Amino acid sequence: MIRAEFRKLSTARSTWLLLGIAQLVVIGGVSGLLQKRDDPRGAVAHVGLVALFSLLLGILTTAGEYRHRTITDTFLAVPHRGRVMAAKLVAGTAGGLVFGLVASLTALVTTVLWGAQLSAGVWRTVAGGIGWNVLFAALGVGLGALITNLMAAVTAALAWLALVEGIVAQLIGDAGKWLPFALGTSLEGRGGPAPWSAALALTAYAVAFAAVGTAATLRRDIT
């Protein structure tokens, strides 16, 4: 079952498209920043921005199946829907890990090519960025299982990150540092709560979305 989920990801062009574009974003972001100032830690923090792509990957593992109606075949193969969701969480999270690792490699190589030094802080930021990718991928799996309309799920995710979280943060003041995107930056050690508490809080979001998405999946009629 898990192998089938991995094959679904590897045989979809969207997976490779997301991974490729993410590298361009990293190279561009790192280069742009290091051109202006010698800040290798800020440069490798771009690994965290790839979490956006990991989020989309996670959404594709679930909502993508409803988009192409392949979910019917998936549930015929494994009628136990809880097991399907578990396999999707494993595959999606592993996909997020791969996205984080590849982005880290790209960011580190680009940083070195610009002649910047890799301090201990750089490695901590990279580790946090990888964690951000993993947790956002898991969150995406849950979100896509909850909002099965692919366009709606992607729009909701992008709107939250680009717009809504900023507005909500304004409204709730100091508590805004516990919102998902802000937690990601904290995970990279760039302000806000300590990285380990940011990791815990972001894990809680991922678990909550996975739980709600799974509950909705167990109940849903596939017509």
Next chain:
Amino acid sequence: MTDICLEGLTKNFGAATAVRNLSVTVTPGVTGFLGPNGAGKTTTLRMLLGLVRPTAGAATIGGHRYADLPHPRRTVGALLDATGLHPGRSGRQHLRISAEASGLPVARVDEVLDMVELPPAQRVKTYSLGMRQRLGLATALLGDPAVLVLDEPGNGLDPAGMAWLRRLLRDRAAAGATVLISSHVLAEIAQTVDRVVILSAGSLRYAGSVPAGLEDAYLRFTEEVAR
């Protein structure tokens, strides 16, 4: 010998009743599942396969709900619609994913591709409707099941494809399989099936051997409700 058993099967979507208190037993052989558009055929088949949750009643295959079958794909092969395919994947990739998810040997993939005569590497987006149907049938046959549930399998098949399908169903039935096949094309059904089940407006209208003059009988059974 595996029976399909529907007992008091009912499904409401909001205020609308799609299937109403449907009880029928489908025995080995080929059974045609007939009824006008919107009669509730597809909803019934999806309840049988555990995809739609019945409002009331139960649907079982050999005494088990689909979700409780130890090896669902080895017991039941299903073709529901020809749209459940990812356009970027090839026929072989689709079948391989299905086989892996179902715990079936990957060697079956090439066997069923041969059976339905599909090119393994071609992407689904360039498939004709008939090719999509044949890929769906290949998926249904992956587990070499003793029960086949096919929703409009003849859609898009050319005459040679139809003849092939008819032979396949007859061979399976001769080997003791239980085949339930929905269709609009009465002429096709009349040649292939042993029995028919006729549904209209969600209710059972007829179940039994193929009536003489199937079309007249069908119109009579389905019009009674329309009036």
